[in-house]
Amino acid sequence: MFSVFNTEMMKLKNTKILWLVLIGVLPANLVSLIALLPKIAPAGTPAGINLQDMFYRQGQMLTIWGPALFALMTGYIIAREYQERTINQLFSYPVARVSFLAAKLAAVLALIALTTVLSSVSVFVVGAKLVFQQHADLNVLWLGMRMNMMICALSFGTIPVAAALSMVGKNIIPVAVLGVFVTVITAIGEAGHGSQGILFPWLTPYWPVRQLAQGIAQNSGPNPYATPALVVLALTFIISLIFCVVYYARADVHSGS
Amino acid sequence: MGFCLRTHHLTKRYGEKAVVHDINLSIRTGDIYGFLGQNGAGKTTTLRMLMGLIRPSAGEIELFGAGLKGSRAMALERVGAIIEYPGFYLNLSAAENLEIHRRLMGMGNKECIDEVLTTVGLLDAKQQKVKNYSLGMKQRLGIARALLHHPELLILDEPTNGLDPVGIKEVRQLFLDLARQRGISILISSHLLNEIELLATRIGIIHKGKLLEEIDYEALQRKARQYLEIKVDDEQRAAYILEQKLGVTDYLVAGPGILHLYERLDQSAKVNFTLASNGIGVKEIVLSGDSLEDYFLKITGGARLV
Numbered sequence: 001m002f003s004v005f006n007t008e009m010m011k012l013k014n015t016k017i018l019w020l021v022l023i024g025v026l027p028a029n030l031v032s033l034i035a036l037l038p039k040i041a042p043a044g045t046p047a048g049i050n051l052q053d054m055f056y057r058q059g060q061m062l063t064i065w066g067p068a069l070f071a072l073m074t075g076y077i078i079a080r081e082y083q084e085r086t087i088n089q090l091f092s093y094p095v096a097r098v099s100f101l102a103a104k105l106a107a108v109l110a111l112i113a114l115t116t117v118l119s120s121v122s123v124f125v126v127g128a129k130l131v132f133q134q135h136a137d138l139n140v141l142w143l144g145m146r147m148n149m150m151i152c153a154l155s156f157g158t159i160p161v162a163a164a165l166s167m168v169g170k171n172i173i174p175v176a177v178l179g180v181f182v183t184v185i186t187a188i189g190e191a192g193h194g195s196q197g198i199l200f201p202w203l204t205p206y207w208p209v210r211q212l213a214q215g216i217a218q219n220s221g222p223n224p225y226a227t228p229a230l231v232v233l234a235l236t237f238i239i240s241l242i243f244c245v246v247y248y249a250r251a252d253v254h255s256g257s
Numbered sequence: 258m259g260f261c262l263r264t265h266h267l268t269k270r271y272g273e274k275a276v277v278h279d280i281n282l283s284i285r286t287g288d289i290y291g292f293l294g295q296n297g298a299g300k301t302t303t304l305r306m307l308m309g310l311i312r313p314s315a316g317e318i319e320l321f322g323a324g325l326k327g328s329r330a331m332a333l334e335r336v337g338a339i340i341e342y343p344g345f346y347l348n349l350s351a352a353e354n355l356e357i358h359r360r361l362m363g364m365g366n367k368e369c370i371d372e373v374l375t376t377v378g379l380l381d382a383k384q385q386k387v388k389n390y391s392l393g394m395k396q397r398l399g400i401a402r403a404l405l406h407h408p409e410l411l412i413l414d415e416p417t418n419g420l421d422p423v424g425i426k427e428v429r430q431l432f433l434d435l436a437r438q439r440g441i442s443i444l445i446s447s448h449l450l451n452e453i454e455l456l457a458t459r460i461g462i463i464h465k466g467k468l469l470e471e472i473d474y475e476a477l478q479r480k481a482r483q484y485l486e487i488k489v490d491d492e493q494r495a496a497y498i499l500e501q502k503l504g505v506t507d508y509l510v511a512g513p514g515i516l517h518l519y520e521r522l523d524q525s526a527k528v529n530f531t532l533a534s535n536g537i538g539v540k541e542i543v544l545s546g547d548s549l550e551d552y553f554l555k556i557t558g559g560a561r562l563v
């Protein structure tokens with residue numbers, strides 16, 4: 001099984017996937033660095049660096065762009081086998097088709113993790129510097145780390161939907177359309193700061209971001225929609241995953257004709 | 258000798274239409290089996306079913322003497338294939354593509370990669386990205402990949418597509434060597450008669466989804482009818498003289514200046530003398546056989562192969 005995953009990662013060498021990761025990574029780093037600009041606290045004294053604010057900005061940027069990018073990555077990994085006509089060969093191996101699906105989804109998870117880690121690099125670098133100067137609240141660092149791990153996990157929840165669209169469409173276009181649609185919703189949803197937005201599965205990763213920002217400005221109290229949102233996301237994940245497993249394993253393969 | 262591949266009543270329907278209908282293939286170990294059919298005859302569909310890429314609507318497949326159900330993975334380890342088109346990851350080099358294949362096939366040592374690249378003459382291009390390969394090079398690389406894991410059976414769908422005449426000749430020689438020296442059985446589909454003719458030990462002719470004939474090449478040669486091909490300056494008068502002087506009736510005007518004589522095959526000297534002494538200029542008399550093409554035309558009811 002690990003060797004199948006390995007081959008999936010090999011296939012990504014020299015592809016545009018790395019650009020997609022960069023698109024996800026750069027804005028998040030930039031906006032979190034904005035927090036370093038000199039600021040004046042309400043009391044009139046210069047404010048110190050606020051790590052929590054940095055994490056909040058990073059998380060926000062990542063959860064606006066991320067869903068579309070992760071969908072595109074999934075689409076590329078699944079659909080390229082049809083578009084580059086390698087699917088005949090792929091399914092001729094003495095390996096169960098479900099193993100290929102699992103390896104591909106694992107590759108997407110690895111890319112999500114990579115994007116998330118890289119997108120928080122500047123926050124953690126600044127955080128580490130503060131730790132070194134003994135100015136930092138270690139608790140905030142831990143909260144930021146937890147937020148990022150939750151973003152990873154929650155972002156993975158909608159991945160099988162992207163996978164399903166790509167294997168049925170045998171093409172990256174359906175997922176590109178999905179990406180545009182989803183980005184509009186995440187951008188509007190996060191701009192509005194409404195708490196029920198997270199019911200939309202692609203916006204559920206925003207929940208831990210908003211959670212972290214409690215106490216900052218307009219956010220207060222735990223999100224009352226957290227449980228239903230998690231249920232919706234879990235159902236989305238399970239149903240689309242079952243569809244993928246059945247479809248991938250059973251479908252006739254015609255690419256190249 | 259055993260069979261390495263057999264199908265029993267193999268059928269694929271799309272909606273109402275049977276694209277492959279009730280096909281019984283039998284390929285013996287060591288055969289080079291030419292699977293011959295026009296465009297759209299159902300060759301690729303059949304091969305896809307053999308590789309488990311599409312599900313048969315009915316019928317069974319037997320690989321190496323066992324049914325496919327349950328032991329698909331084990332059977333596939335012993336098969337190398339190119340179905341329809343040699344697809345590769347274009348962003349990777351030839352060597353990297355083969356490395357993926359090696360891992361998925363569970364092959365231990367890495368030397369097999371250089372080995373097969375040498376076999377198909379691509380060793381020098383091994384670090385080149387496949388994106389920069391020509392179709393002919395991809396085709397060779399496809400053959401290399403099909404060979405990498407030392408298969409016992411090769412299933413090749415039109416493997417000479419995109420090769421130049423020299424390449425076709427080289428690849429043909431390679432297939433012959435593989436069959437003779439390594440005892441690999443080969444199932445090779447084609448819409449080109451002359452290609453199959455030069456290679457196959459056994460031939461299956463598929464037409465509109467049905468297997469019209471399956472025959473050993475030697476038997477086919479015996480079946481083909483022989484004739485004297487006579488090239489003359491005036492075929493009409495020549496025919497008249499042959500009828501009058503020799504009493505022949507079984508002949509055919511095959512074209513301007515060409516007669517096919519289906520009797521007196523051992524009397525070409527007499528035929529020559531008779532014609533010459535009646536003032537007919539004879540340019541050539543040769544004994545010819547019904548070509549595979551003629552035979553094919555006959556059994557498919559006149560459908561032409563390109």
Ligand SMILES: Nc1ncnc2c1ncn2[C@@H]1O[C@H](COP(=O)(O)OP(=O)(O)OP(=O)(O)O)[C@@H](O)[C@H]1O
Nearest residue numbers: 254271276294295296297298299300301302303448
């Ligand atoms: N998915 C499909 N749905 C419906 N019809 C199909 C499908 N795939 C193939 N066919 C039909 O099946 C027939 C056989 O196709 P196939 O690809 O097997 O032919 P072939 O012998 O390989 O031809 P070629 O020499 O052109 O490669 C064709 O008439 C084609 O239109």
Ligand SMILES: [Mg+2]
Nearest residue numbers: 300301341414
């Ligand atoms: Mg074909």
